[in-house]
Amino acid sequence: MDEPKVLLMQPPIYDFALYDLFFKPYGLLRIGKWLQQNGYGISYLNALDWHDRASISALGRVRRSAHGTGKFFRVPADLPAHIPPIRKQYSRYGILPQSICAALKESRPDLVFITTGMTYWYEGVTEAVALVREQAPEAKVLLGGIYATLMAEHALQVTGADAVITGDGRQQLQEVLGSWGFPVPDGPIPLQPLLLDAAWEDAAGVLRLNTGCPLHCDYCASDLITPVFQRGDPHEGFELLMEMRRRFGIRHIGFYDDALLMHSDRVFKPFLELVIRSGLDWKFYTPNAVHIKLIDREVAELMSRSGFQEVRMGYESSSTEFHEAHDHKFDHGDLHRAVSLLKGAGFTRGSLPVYILAGLPGQSMRDVMGSVNAAGRAGLSASIAEFSPVPGTPAWELACEQSRYPIRTEPLFHNNSFQVTAWDGLTREDMQQLKLAARATRSQR
Ligand code: SF4
Structure with a gap:
């Protein structure tokens, strides 16, 4: 054929x-x-x-x-x-x-x-x-x-x-x-993407070092999409970065990792050392949040020196009960330690957005507002991440019970614009107020 x-x-x-x-x-x-x-x-x-x-x-x-x-x-x-x-x-x-x-x-x-x-x-x-x-x-x-x-x-x-x-x-x-009678492809699916001109002739590129996330937050689809976490190779990542620059002049890079800082001594830190050694001007972004718990002094300093324009963090909530119930992502005190390291490395409030989850089944306005205020007091810019129910996650069943819409049969209702888990404790109007409060943290000094 x-x-x-x-x-x-x-x-x-x-x-x-x-x-x-x-x-x-x-x-x-x-x-x-x-x-x-x-x-x-x-x-x-x-x-x-x-x-x-x-x-x-x-x-x-x-x-x-x-x-x-x-x-x-x-x-x-x-x-x-x-x-x-x-x-x-x-x-x-x-x-x-x-x-x-x-x-x-x-x-x-x-x-x-x-x-x-x-x-x-x-x-x-x-x-x-x-x-x-x-x-x-x-x-x-x-x-x-x-x-x-x-x-x-x-x-x-x-x-x-x-x-x-x-x-x-x-x-x-x-x-x-x-x-279907086509040749059967062999070998592993590469971790890096094909650099087709039509897909990459752009000012921005994307890069992923690690694949998947080893955590199992009960509202997240990561382990359903990628059940096995795979550690990346810093040299392969750096080569891809350089190729994007050589072929398309790309200097702005968004990281696609779900767990960018996982095993950072073996992946992210050596990668950033290579970037710094290149002596080239890069601008990096973290559209997916990084793990607060995994930020250490070296990570903070390397990110600052290599050209990170922001460090978005997955904060989700200031409540210990929330993290014990849903994600075990970090312990009390991790946030303040991470913020102090990042600020010491030169990041400012505007470059430190944190995502706060709002609308998880049963979550109340009071809880979420408490988290927004806590982020503001910690010197961070809060951003509300409105909950979308993800089929197959533990939070999905609760969302199905709480939803006024038939989310099992109609995926259009998974769009967070419908706020399917709205209830007396967190209404649509409350959600607007939360967004305003989050916006206010972004203009604080
Ligand atoms: S840490 Fe982030 S990517 Fe990993 S499971 Fe939790 S929400 Fe998903």
Whole structure:
């Protein structure tokens, strides 16, 4: 058989808000690298591409920052008829459907791999599958990623894809490709992504050193998506970083790690030593929070010297009971120790955001406000992370019990804009007040 042509695809997204904070389909590009190593021809279609000419002509340019973050094309959309409206505008984010069609026609793929993100983004996936069916009817369509892993049955029934791959999916992929008469890829799926021009010609890059997280917080999907934590290789990470710079001029990097500081003596610290030794100007960001407990003096100093613009931390709550019940992430006192080390290394309040979880089943306004105030007093910028129920986690069952919406059958309700766990102790109005209080910590001196 000739070299099979695979199209990797990032679908459009339907949501109430979407911002590009180092958004790249890392897992999909790792699969792409694996397939390329096994003789497949790879191309990429990014339905969120803010450079798309036809979309710029029709919708205008979108606002982007110099460090590669910013907005996407947005067109207001209707919620499906069975979803009760809320006071927020639902939108379709991404390039025009005709741009997707033109790219599909041009690439004439044998296989289309579509990545999926949040469970409540499945409408964009369904649209992408329908466009593939229309423009490339011979192509087989596979789904992978978070929604595909967490709700495989729903994805298979609703989207119209030919196959749904869960988790890392190496064996499933081998079986599916073999059964369709394609070459069966061999070897491990690489930890690093394929640096395709179409995916990386951007001001910002992303990097992941460690894969997964060894903790098991009861509200988080990390161990469902990546059941086994894998320690990264600092040299491989540094090579990838340098290649992104050489080929695309990228200097702004967002880390995708769920557990960046895990085994830092063997991974993160040696990586940062290499970065500092390069003598080059880098700007690093932590869109995923780091573990407070794992911040030590050396980590704080190396992060400051190597160009970290921020250190986001997963604080979640100031309550000891909360951490004992849900995540065992850190002990009392860890926060103050970490803040003092980071400030000693030169970080200021504005560069030290902490996420505070709000809306976990049974959580009260008083608890969350207490955490916001505690973060403010500790000299940090609080940011409210609104709870989204994740199928398969321990918190999911409680959310199902507390929710006014049918979250088991309709993933659109997993969107935190519906605040499915609202109750007398934490109402929608309370959530607005919490956001205002968090904002106030960001302007404190
Ligand atoms: S520490 Fe973070 S990534 Fe790890 S399980 Fe908890 S919430 Fe998830």
